Amino acid sequence: MSKLSRQTPPSTRKTPFRLTIVHPCVGRFANMKRYIRTWRMEPIPAAVLAALVPADVSTAFYDDRLEPIPFDEPTDLVAISVETYTAKRAYQIASEYRRRGVPVVMGGFHATLCPEEVLQYCESIVIGEAESLFPTVIDDYRHGRAESVYRSVERPSLRTTPDRSIFHGKRYLPLRLVEFARGCRFKCDFCAVQSFFDATHRQRPIEQVVEELHRVRRRGQLVFFIDDNLTSNLEQAKEMMRAIIPLKLRWISQSAINVAYDDEALDLMRRSGCQGLLVGFESLDPQTLQQMNKGFNLMHGGPAAALANFRRHGLRIYGTFIFGYDHDTSSSFELAERFAQEQGLAIAAFNHITPFPGTPLYRRMEQDGRLLYDAWWLDDRYRYNMIPFRPKQMSPRELAERCVKARRNFYGWPSIARRAMHRVNFRSPWMLLNFLVINAMHQWDIEGRNGLPLGDANWHGELLKATHERRRLVHGPV
Ligand code: B12
């Protein structure tokens, strides 16, 4: 009998019960000393899971990006959050535990959007948000009646406050990550968020967010609202911003461009302490924006008009651009770089598009036979910044090189100095200092991430596959 099938007999409750939550890294070079600096943020999914665990279950948490995982430490169940980029490392970690007879449950974006694959490397997966299901998963494991697939039927109400005590003693970036809402109403074809949440958006109770902010705020530290689109519901976002004005915070977040045309919202942002906003410009080409289903970026005068409005309200912008759509040529890079410089963007990202499984973009590339790997995220030849598909107007190599070149230009010292001269970036010594530190960190990370293997290059075992003979599906089929 395999160790894994030695489970507690039905209806005997396993007490005490020990849960280990692991947050995997994307990957690691064989000789890597320190993980990618700008990615070392508190993993909120782990803290949400910890908050959902019953009080009589002891919880350990290990962040693979910051510390070695003690695989031999006794535990009854391991929970791992899986994103597409972290899938391979998640499977390596799972294999270590499963080889020792410890069952593993996986959840998160990749588990939800690619369940058939993820299920091969663990005992159970959770499809969707954890809030309504994770307590059941724990209870089922304690009673030896675990299922293979747990699927959330509808979106849960977001009333759980993350248990950040699991982060004690770990060295994260000095940022306070807080969630206001989850999901987004738009349907950009490359975005895993719209696929995961089916273009729905749901917010937490504002008083709970305010209470959490009171508790987590630290002197001199920025709050990062991790919503993918903070203003997906503009009126709710305004209500939240009104409620946090008295807290006198400094915060950053991400938003779709449409907020730029609502003066009340911009005024509330400034008054509630917004220091900067990530806005997905993605492309300056109308045909490309149409293809990605993001034509709304051109409304009301488009990016330049939006940026003028942001500047008027003193809001600094982190603009993101993506390349590799069918109309993109080398001039698309030049246009975006020039725009980012001239507009004095505080930070900018120049990334190739990434076909994430489960997105319309992925399906289109797959149908057109343009994917270069069966599953790029698991392929040993694939590295961070490599292009996993065949672009129409340039080679994959050219696309990759142009993205890196655009980053090098943007984060070179001459560009940093020029952008620092834009008034919006030096409104106060504090802002200027932040601008310089963040730009220097990004400059550093360009080379650090480039060619990063997915999975830990130091790990040489076999990925252990699971057999799911008793594959009962809870709440419907995969
Ligand atoms: C904050 C954030 C970051 C932060 C850091 C996050 C961190 N703490 O390390 C930064 C800016 C550094 C970042 C970087 C990157 N990110 Co990011 N990030 C986010 C963001 C905006 C919020 C994540 C979050 O904490 N959400 C709140 C938690 C509570 O929600 P959740 O993760 O969905 O978890 C719920 C469920 O998924 C489920 N669940 C999750 N895990 C588990 C595990 C188990 C066992 C169970 C039962 C359930 C479960 O239950 C949770 C509660 O309901 C998401 C988008 C989003 N809205 O989620 C993108 C997102 C996760 N990032 C993404 C990407 C691609 C990246 C990068 C690769 C980008 C890049 N090219 O550089 C890097 C990779 C960094 C890494 N993994 O080390 C993609 C992932 C897509 C995918 N298919 O995997 C997302 C979805 C954005 C997008 N629009 O596509 N990111």
Ligand code: SF4
């Ligand atoms: S607006 Fe942003 S979060 Fe919303 S679907 Fe588009 S890319 Fe995703």
